[in-house]
Amino acid sequence: MLARPRRSVLYMPGSNAKALAKAATLSADALILDLEDSVAPDQKVAARGQVAEAVRKGGFGGREIVIRVNGPHTPWGDEDLAAASAAGPDAILLPKVDGPGAIMAAARALREAGAPERTRIWAMMETPNAVLNAGSIASVAADSASRFTVMVMGLNDLAKETRARLTPGRPTMTAWLASCVVAARAHGVEILDGVFNDIKDLDGFHLECLQGRDMGLDGKTLIHPSQIDICNEVFAPAPAEVEGARAIIDAFALPENAGKGVIQLNGRMVELLHAEMARRTLAIADAIAALHMAAA
Known part of the structure; x- marks a missing residue:
């Protein structure tokens, strides 16, 4: 049985050259080099070139390297996807996926851009329609042409879109998390938990890692290196x-x-x-x- 650990998946802002250089020294299982939320509009183009160069250069050890692009309806989306395809990361993370069509369109764009076959597609589950369509989104993994392998929960955006509050224990989110986990498992897709916003609250972070693990998620996305060790311990088999x-x-x-x-x-x-x-x-x-x- 082949397996790839995705216990800790750290977002790294693509506009921060120092952060990208430091990435290779961190113990995260995977790195998401971000061109979307963490990059200001006036830095998008420079960040795209910087991330593509970092991926081509390599040196990340065995870590899985993912580029999160901007959406197709933004001024940067198409060029992000083309540059990411040419760079050849392990995966490209699509934001705000509402249905299976977005994944198949991206897969077609990757194929036309000559992306390596090993480059997979991940999808952010961060809108109400993503949750409602979780089963149909996950089902495209059955088509090898889709390249689809991983769902990534985006709970901050879900909170914004639904006006549900993110509170300790996440009682407003557990039903949505569970429905996406079931959809992922039904179709052989991996699924990652959303980020924990309070960097200083490591006890709260630990509890949320335990909750995610017990709900069946494969790992957790992170926003700070201080969260890596706790995440690696919780999501690893004891x-x-x-x-x-x-x-x-x-x-x-x-x-x-x-x-x-x-x-x-x-x-x-x-x-x-x-x-x-x-x-x-x-x-x-x-x-x-x-x-x-x-x-x-």
């Missing part, structure tokens, strides 16, 4: 979880358990579905270890 997963795999591999759908292990009934979960746990643990080696 040592006891890895040990338990290995025990399940080993037990099903025993000759006496060949062909069985249910076995008993340490006094517990274990099914094949638990073996499938265990394989993913080990794949993520192995991928995290490989990422650490690549970054060393």
